[in-house]
Amino acid sequence: MENNTLYCFIGAGSVAEAIISGIIREGKAAPGEIAVINRQNRDRLQSLIQRFQIRCPEEEKVETIRNARNLILAVKPKDMADALRQWGSAIHSGQRVISVVAGLSTSWIEERLAPGTTVIRAMPNTSSMVGRSATALCPGRHAGEKDLEEARRTFDAIGSTVTVEEQHMDTVTGLSGSGPAYIYYMVEALEQAGITQGLDQQIVRQLTLQTLVGAAHMLLETGEAPAELRKKVTSPGGTTMAALETLDSHQFQQALIHAVSRAKERSKELGEAWNTPSVRT
Ligand SMILES: NC(=O)C1=CN([C@@H]2O[C@H](COP(=O)(O)OP(=O)(O)OC[C@H]3O[C@@H](n4cnc5c(N)ncnc54)[C@H](OP(=O)(O)O)[C@@H]3O)[C@@H](O)[C@H]2O)C=CC1
Numbered sequence: 001m002e003n004n005t006l007y008c009f010i011g012a013g014s015v016a017e018a019i020i021s022g023i024i025r026e027g028k029a030a031p032g033e034i035a036v037i038n039r040q041n042r043d044r045l046q047s048l049i050q051r052f053q054i055r056c057p058e059e060e061k062v063e064t065i066r067n068a069r070n071l072i073l074a075v076k077p078k079d080m081a082d083a084l085r086q087w088g089s090a091i092h093s094g095q096r097v098i099s100v101v102a103g104l105s106t107s108w109i110e111e112r113l114a115p116g117t118t119v120i121r122a123m124p125n126t127s128s129m130v131g132r133s134a135t136a137l138c139p140g141r142h143a144g145e146k147d148l149e150e151a152r153r154t155f156d157a158i159g160s161t162v163t164v165e166e167q168h169m170d171t172v173t174g175l176s177g178s179g180p181a182y183i184y185y186m187v188e189a190l191e192q193a194g195i196t197q198g199l200d201q202q203i204v205r206q207l208t209l210q211t212l213v214g215a216a217h218m219l220l221e222t223g224e225a226p227a228e229l230r231k232k233v234t235s236p237g238g239t240t241m242a243a244l245e246t247l248d249s250h251q252f253q254q255a256l257i258h259a260v261s262r263a264k265e266r267s268k269e270l271g272e273a274w275n276t277p278s279v280r281t
């Protein structure tokens, strides 16, 4: 049996795929050093094997978990209690457990693992697939500076990383965890607008995406505040002003603020919904 598992993912969904893709792309781990375990979907594992040449053990799952240096928990919040009941007894205090699961606290996870196990909570986003995740980390009670540093290095390989206090993780989830979806939603609307007005679909795509990328680079490279950059686009009495007035009349900014706040609240709800007493086996 191979004993060189640097990362073992428990959960093989879209987040696991995005992180695996980033880790391999950035050379953080070789494909053979990555193992993935899911609940039942063999087709999904086959497609990950084909795409990344990683290991998806059919037998010896428990041994793979036990021997892994880092365990990445990437199941849905509703499945976490079952997953930890199923695999938790293989996890020991010499390992680093990193959970990307929304809403569930480090203490909730610690209660379900061997005493003293290092737990770190991470909230990446799916842009990790292209090495551009915005990830926030927070340490559990047994995670030392070295553990946090190692986790930071992992997530730095797939984007940029900040560390926050755990009380802020729900807000982070609403802002940057779910955030890519808000941007895609806006892009969908912009594309729809261009197509409805008669522009060719390919042209609309190119103009919209370059506008998005250009604005992101302006924010990153000029260091100017978004409001300042917005003002530079907005000629008095011009087209942008007319558009922004329309957005204001639809309370565009308020809608986004409410959306982030609702996502934060939902993250809290997910944590509370599964906050049933732990039964360690
Ligand atoms: N999607 C996103 O943008 C982000 C999501 N997250 C968080 O990441 C987590 C995963 O999300 P996502 O990837 O979208 O979820 P998916 O539904 O795509 O994947 C969930 C995976 O968990 C597996 N699973 C379920 N139960 C078990 C178990 N007992 N043992 C092993 N594997 C199990 C499933 O296997 P099977 O298919 O075989 O049932 C599936 O592979 C969530 O908690 C979410 O909050 C965090 C940041 C961003």
Ligand SMILES: O=C(O)[C@@H]1CCC=N1
Pocket (backbone or CB within 6 Å): 102, 173, 177, 178
């Ligand atoms: O929608 C969700 O619940 C997850 C958490 C952050 C992004 N996706």
